[in-house]
Amino acid sequence: MRHALWAALTALVLPSAALAQPVLLATVGMIADPARRIGAGCVAVETLIGPGLDPHLYQARPSDIARMRDADRIVALGLHLEGRLADVLARVGAEILGDAVPAEHVIDHGGSPDPHLWMAPALWATTFPRLAEVMTDLAPDCAEAIAQARDTEIARAEALDAWARDSLATIPETARILLTAHDAFSYFSRAYGLENAAIQGISTDSEPSIADIDATATLAAERGIPAAFIETTLNPRAIRALIEAAAARGHVLTIGGALHSDALDEAGTLAATWPGMIVSNVTTITTALGGTPLPLPEGLLP
């Protein structure tokens, strides 16, 4: 009797399904968020580098090493995104999702691959089959559910891509220049026909130089660029310096808003999910550059 009662209580407090779920640890939220939906009910997905943190600069803490040891699988983006974690990720045998993208689609910046693949939804969706495979390995009984959820997420990414394209197309031709602090938007700009002007290279590892800021300010003044964008994971100092440098050239450059480049936002905000991050960025960019974002299709956001 006591045993039966104990078993009943344990079942209430600790559902066996939750206990049995394998753990997939993703380095960044842009991987963890779609993974969470693809593996829903079958794989527990965690994020190593939390909301608002810069993966280029992130260093592993002792607690992170423990989380990596306890995870059943680790998925990283690679392509030098998690620059300071590269050694430890290699040691723990992390799955590198960036390798799932055919090399001809990866943008090369003078010998360095650009890791910001998630910015172009159609391209990012090409990594979902690999993500689904990893999860099916962890939870083979869930193969069918995972395959279905994968297809749903690919369809969502395609709808997101179409909405982004149509919204950004409303920006006047002369204002189609995206001016940011670091070069996170090359895939985005390539996908949607914007010109990309960043003060700094693809990593945030070093501070932009005064020469970089002056050159960008001259470009902004010559081209009449109306707005520059700050990024939620970066100190806005470089963009403020740019605005001052543009003013010294007689050009009024405004802050177009804050973009989510390398991390998702806190739970409960629009950019807490990957599709929400894209919607937030497209809305901010379209509006600041003189366009009008289209109404969101139903079901686009998770």
Ligand SMILES: [Zn+2]
């Ligand atoms: Zn970046």
